[in-house]
Amino acid sequence: MTLSIYGQALSSRLLIGSALYPSPEMMQQAILASGAQVVTLSLKRQNPLAQSGDKIWRYIQASVAQNQGFLLPNTAGCKTAQEAITLAKMSRELFQTNWIKLEVIGDDYNLQPDPIELLIATEQLLADGFKVLPYCTDDLVICQRLYALGCQVIMPWASPIGTGKGLMNPYNLASIRQRLPDATLILDAGIGKPSDACIAMEMGFDGVLLNSAIALADNPVLMAKAFARAINAGESAYIAGTMPERQTAHASTPTLDTPFWHQREHQ
């Protein structure tokens, strides 16, 4: 099965970030090991004389090319719709893509997206031809509004960025999946363990975007492989259909003719 991002078919349902790795070489190895075809990156002010960005940029380009993938620039650090729109336009020119992971942060403490500014920026960027992948909270109504605006892909958080807390509110996420059956849903941010990603896929999410859980692992390359397998397992489980949960025990071994059948004698 393939993941579709605005009509672009991808063989991997894992989208990976390029930050926080111990070294550029490790970043490249982890991206390759993950099999991810979508790699996020950003634009920032930096000292042009240092030219450190050039080296990273080359590594990211090489990694994406080897996985036959695509760049997904983000608008990290933006706090208003106008900032995010400007940064999106700069990214489009530099990275030659109209995909944008739209982030508009509303709170410095937990880096929670600002839903109001997000909707304003989304509407304007869609009108300007962007393929918007909005990063949002797990609020059903916000997701519905984003979908109504024309976002084919919606990316609610599992929990705040970089916390590794996993799926903070599975009920909300399940509701979004249920109410937006035709949207491409990608769980983004807060993933800590491969089992978190697996649970999201079992719930019917279409993909998972993560960074810290791989980059901050003791062995990022091995963790990248672990996430790829977990996502495949979760996807298979969703397709296979999980059994209904039951309140009471049901013996799996047939009880008829069991050798030592204990039945209370009637008085």
Next chain:
Amino acid sequence: MKIYINGYATELPHTAEPINIEMVLAKALPKGQLEQSFALALNGEFVGREDYPNTAVNGRDRIDLLFPIVGG
């Protein structure tokens, strides 16, 4: 004329003709930087490369030059 590039004040010599972004970059940036990958905003608004020669820069304008960096 003083402008700000990435937050740093930069003094540009007075010229008879109006200054545009292309001229600013040629004068204010170190040699070799123009070849680097970057995108530009003037006073918070994106300006495409094709518009550098015909976009005027005035005193106290803010130019942001952004470069690729890792991101999540």
